[in-house]
Amino acid sequence: MSEHVLSSKLYYAIWIVLMVLTVVTAWVATIDLGPFNTVVALLIASSKALLVILFFMHVKYTSEKLTKMVIVSSIFWLLILLFLSLSDYGTRHLGHG
Amino acid sequence: MSNSPIAVEQHGPELRHHFSTVEQQRDSASLGMWLFLATEIMFFGGMFCAYLIYRLNYYNEFAAGSRSLNLKWGTINTIVLICSSLTVALSVRAAQMGKRKLVVILLILTLIFGLAFLGIKGIEWYDKYKEHHIPGASFNVDDLVREYPQIHIDQSHEQIYFSLYFAMTGLHALHMIIGVGIFSYLLFHAWKGRYTTTYYTPVEIGGLYWHFVDIVWIYLFPLLYLIDRKPLG
Amino acid sequence: MATAATIAEREHYLNKEYGIRSWLLTTDHKRIALLYLVSITFFFFIGGFFALLIRLELLTPAGDLVQADTYNKLFTMHGMVMIFFFLIPSIPAVLGNFLVPMMIGAKDLAFPRINLLSWYLYIISGIMMLHCIVTGGVDTGWTFYTPFSTAFANTKVIEAGLSIFVAGFSSILTGLNFVVTIHRMRAPGMTWSRLPLFIWAHYATSIIQLLGTPVLAVTLVLVVCERLLGLGIFDPNRGGDPLLFQHLFWFYSHPAVYIMILPSMGVVAEIVPCFSRKRIFGYHAVALSSIAIAVFGFLVWAHHMFVAGISLYSAMIFSILSYLVAVPSAIKVFNWTATMYKGSITFSTPMLYAFGFIGLFTMGGLTGLFLACLGIDVHVTDTYFVVAHFHYIMVGGAVMGYLGGMHFWWPKISGRLYPEWLGKFAALIVFLGFNLTFFPQFILGYLGMPRRYWQYPPEFQVLNVMSTAGSTILAVGYVLPMVYFLWSMRYGKIADENPWGAAGLEWKTASPPPTFNFEETPEVTWEAYNYDQIPAPAEVLVEQ
Numbered sequence: 001m002s003e004h005v006l007s008s009k010l011y012y013a014i015w016i017v018l019m020v021l022t023v024v025t026a027w028v029a030t031i032d033l034g035p036f037n038t039v040v041a042l043l044i045a046s047s048k049a050l051l052v053i054l055f056f057m058h059v060k061y062t063s064e065k066l067t068k069m070v071i072v073s074s075i076f077w078l079l080i081l082l083f084l085s086l087s088d089y090g091t092r093h094l095g096h097g
Numbered sequence: 098m099s100n101s102p103i104a105v106e107q108h109g110p111e112l113r114h115h116f117s118t119v120e121q122q123r124d125s126a127s128l129g130m131w132l133f134l135a136t137e138i139m140f141f142g143g144m145f146c147a148y149l150i151y152r153l154n155y156y157n158e159f160a161a162g163s164r165s166l167n168l169k170w171g172t173i174n175t176i177v178l179i180c181s182s183l184t185v186a187l188s189v190r191a192a193q194m195g196k197r198k199l200v201v202i203l204l205i206l207t208l209i210f211g212l213a214f215l216g217i218k219g220i221e222w223y224d225k226y227k228e229h230h231i232p233g234a235s236f237n238v239d240d241l242v243r244e245y246p247q248i249h250i251d252q253s254h255e256q257i258y259f260s261l262y263f264a265m266t267g268l269h270a271l272h273m274i275i276g277v278g279i280f281s282y283l284l285f286h287a288w289k290g291r292y293t294t295t296y297y298t299p300v301e302i303g304g305l306y307w308h309f310v311d312i313v314w315i316y317l318f319p320l321l322y323l324i325d326r327k328p329l330g
Numbered sequence: 331m332a333t334a335a336t337i338a339e340r341e342h343y344l345n346k347e348y349g350i351r352s353w354l355l356t357t358d359h360k361r362i363a364l365l366y367l368v369s370i371t372f373f374f375f376i377g378g379f380f381a382l383l384i385r386l387e388l389l390t391p392a393g394d395l396v397q398a399d400t401y402n403k404l405f406t407m408h409g410m411v412m413i414f415f416f417l418i419p420s421i422p423a424v425l426g427n428f429l430v431p432m433m434i435g436a437k438d439l440a441f442p443r444i445n446l447l448s449w450y451l452y453i454i455s456g457i458m459m460l461h462c463i464v465t466g467g468v469d470t471g472w473t474f475y476t477p478f479s480t481a482f483a484n485t486k487v488i489e490a491g492l493s494i495f496v497a498g499f500s501s502i503l504t505g506l507n508f509v510v511t512i513h514r515m516r517a518p519g520m521t522w523s524r525l526p527l528f529i530w531a532h533y534a535t536s537i538i539q540l541l542g543t544p545v546l547a548v549t550l551v552l553v554v555c556e557r558l559l560g561l562g563i564f565d566p567n568r569g570g571d572p573l574l575f576q577h578l579f580w581f582y583s584h585p586a587v588y589i590m591i592l593p594s595m596g597v598v599a600e601i602v603p604c605f606s607r608k609r610i611f612g613y614h615a616v617a618l619s620s621i622a623i624a625v626f627g628f629l630v631w632a633h634h635m636f637v638a639g640i641s642l643y644s645a646m647i648f649s650i651l652s653y654l655v656a657v658p659s660a661i662k663v664f665n666w667t668a669t670m671y672k673g674s675i676t677f678s679t680p681m682l683y684a685f686g687f688i689g690l691f692t693m694g695g696l697t698g699l700f701l702a703c704l705g706i707d708v709h710v711t712d713t714y715f716v717v718a719h720f721h722y723i724m725v726g727g728a729v730m731g732y733l734g735g736m737h738f739w740w741p742k743i744s745g746r747l748y749p750e751w752l753g754k755f756a757a758l759i760v761f762l763g764f765n766l767t768f769f770p771q772f773i774l775g776y777l778g779m780p781r782r783y784w785q786y787p788p789e790f791q792v793l794n795v796m797s798t799a800g801s802t803i804l805a806v807g808y809v810l811p812m813v814y815f816l817w818s819m820r821y822g823k824i825a826d827e828n829p830w831g832a833a834g835l836e837w838k839t840a841s842p843p844p845t846f847n848f849e850e851t852p853e854v855t856w857e858a859y860n861y862d863q864i865p866a867p868a869e870v871l872v873e874q
Contacts, residue, residue: 005190005194008187008190011183011186011187014183015179015180015183018182019179022172022175022179022318025319026168026172026323029319029322029325030327030328031327032327037325038324041319041320041323044319045315045316045318045319048312048315049315049316052182052311052315053308055186057305064124064127064128066128067127070131070132070134071135073541074541075138077138077142077628078139078142078145080628080629081139081142081143081146081581082142082146084631084632084644084647084648085146085150085574085581087644087647088573088577088632088644089153089154091641091642091643092641094641094643113442114846115439115440115442115515115846125440125441125510128509128514129440132506132540133506135540135541136502136543139541139542139545140545140548142544142548143544143545143547143548143552143581144548144552146574146577147563147578150574151571151574155569232560232561232562232568233559233560233561251569253567254569255569256562256569257562257563257569257570260555260556260563263561264551264552264555264563268548
């Protein structure tokens with residue numbers, strides 16, 4: 001992992017952003033955006049996750065490409081599970097089935 | 098990187114004999130933890146897959162079930178975990194700088210936040226128990242049927258939502274409990290002065306685990322609590 | 331020339347320490363490999379015992395040996411034990427554990443204590459499974475399909491499920507150890523392009539173990555929760571979808587078959603060049619094909635569900651993807667064959683097993699393509715055609731590769747040579763017994779005999795009798811190596827460093843190796859499979 005020490009100010013800043021995003025996501029849920037409620041909620045969650053990964057878990061500052069490969073691969077594998085399963089459920093209504 | 102004594106001399110007792118250098122040991126530990134977290138992504142992933150399929154098919158029941166969760170407690174718990182991630186990140190930093198007392202304080206704070214999360218989760222589960230929303234013989238959502246006459250609620254579909262709610266928050270809570278165990282271990286050793294500027298790997302990889310558990314909750318919160326919170330007309 | 335006396339004087343991993351504690355608390359990857367060898371051999375016999383009972387029942391069309399419920403338990407336990415307690419650990423936990431550090435020039439795996447933990451998790455899961463078996467067993471099929479397993483079966487589903495959950499973690503930790511070891515512990519000069527293909531195969535296998543097994547684990551947790559706590563996820567009566575179980579189950583269980591075959595392919599890739607005295611043809615193609623199998627293997631799982639009720643459109647997608655996954659396997663077969671072309675072939679026991687592998691795996695693989703075809707699959711799914719297909723791959727392929735590897739590396743592991751003529755004889759028995767057992771099953775399946783049925787129409791009897799006869803011959807073939815390996819540990823000829831004249835770092839250290847594998851950390855300056863530089867051994871294979 002990275003050797004150099006990050007400033008504590010950076011951590012506090014990320015913490016504030018995460019808190020704000022939490023409040024925002026709870027508040028936005030009360031506004032009617034139709035189908036976009038889910039999209040916005042997931043986007044906010046993913047932003048929070050990205051901040052934790054890049055800064056709290058130091059991935060932004062590591063020189064190890066392998067770490068990033070492991071993260072990307074595991075997310076990709078999860079998406080394989082989700083999307084290929086959806087390929088069944090999503091097409092069942094199309095006759096035959 | 099040979100077996101000659103020269104390579105071996107500049108390290109403490111933490112260097113295990115099968116590694117050539119401290120860097121190799123630390124990089125191995127780090128890679129090992131990241132790979133373990135990859136397995137955890139797939140472990141939770143199976144439940145996220147079940148959630149995805151059922152939410153698409155039983156949207157009304159999922160929305161109603163989601164509204165029955167306590168948004169206040171859920172938001173507070175999310176904030177508690179984010180605070181704990183801060184203290185964890187700061188504790189790794191303090192360990193990096195060799196500040197033993199600071200490490201101990203931050204680890205204690207982390208444990209307090211972790212236990213608070215678990216306590217609040219217990220309160221939420223107890224509320225669900227009182228409302229007869231725990232799947233099983235006494236499961237009953239007549240209250241939701243009454244509360245949302247504008248949608249049709251099938252009790253067995255609603256039970257799926259709550260089954261997933263308990264399975265996912267339960268698995269997450271189990272990981273939190275394990276995290277509390279890990280951090281208690283780290284606290285003990287930090288207090289004994291085991292972690293120095295050249296050896297703080299356990300704190301670092303323990304931190305990675307804790308952040309991962311936080312990230313799982315970052316997704317569970319909107320998926321379970323915020324499905325549909327629009328004010329009813 | 332090494333003698334028994336010099337072996338006893340020299341310190342190596344077997345004689346460094348004595349006593350049961352030195353074995354049960356060891357962190358030496360070589361000793362852990364032997365702990366696994368004993369354990370998986372034990373479970374192989376348990377699984378084989380169930381197989382023999384199945385074949386005995388199927389000697390006659392009537393259900394006259396056991397009751398129908400008992401028969402269900404027999405094929406269930408045969409499957410569970412063979413898959414989770416024999417095939418999945420076999421090569422990685424025995425040969426992988428022993429050889430991975432040696433082949434890359436390391437002193438041990440990255441996490442030796444986690445390696446020992448893996449073995450203990452395996453033993454705990456094994457004890458749970460044995461307890462499950464003796465207290466009534468499970469009858470759901472190794473596939474645990476819901477809602478039978480969650481709502482209707484009155485057998486020990488929970489215990490079996492939890493046992494496999496624990497075994498899964500053993501598998502995950504082994505995979506994790508291998509990936510970190512291969513990335514971080516290679517000796518100087520051991521670049522990725524110089525790695526033995528055995529290492530590439532285990533790397534790919536480990537990726538599957540890491541990314542697939544957790545999904546099985548969480549699915550089993552959900553099954554246990556449904557059965558124990560009434561959390562209805564897969565039960566239609568409680569709003570659930572049984573097909574969701576099948577999607578989650580097969581997401582792991584299809585890649586699991588690649589966990590079972592890839593290491594065997596790695597073994598063959600070591601044996602063939604050695605006994606052709608030639609560099610492997612197409613090193614990079616074979617290396618990358620292992621990775622390709624690991625990746626593509628995750629995209630095909632629903633071909634187990636073609637008639638279960640998935641949509642026709644997704645069935646077509648999975649069918650096409652299933653054809654694609656055969657391509658990297660075919661690449662390997664072509665490359666091994668090309669390696670042998672104009673090589674100097676020796677028909678040693680390991681090479682006989684490799685030949686057996688290549689032929690039988692090809693047949694199993696091709697019949698897999700038949701099954702990938704939707705039209706054919708509708709006709710032969712859930713018949714003995716499928717049973718024959720997967721046994722050709724898992725027994726004709728994986729087990730042959732395992733036996734070939736055990737013979738190839740036995741001198742390194744034990745410091746002794748097994749009797750070569752007996753090895754060749756046993757290999758022949760295995761090959762004949764195998765084909766007599768399983769080829770008739772292709773015909774039976776095509777003619778329509780269903781699988782998992784304890785009685786069948788009389789017109790199928792002749793082929794069933796042939797199959798049972800074959801299974802007894804196969805059993806003899808499996809017992810023979812056990813006997814002569816044990817015999818050789820006391821009476822076998824002493825092996826020197828490199829009795830086969832093979833390439834690879836493991837052959838540059840003593841047989842058996844010292845505890846830290848090498849007297850000095852090797853520095854690699856040559857390419858893999860440099861058979862142009864290694865002289866063939868003069869006498870080893872000629873006598874005996």
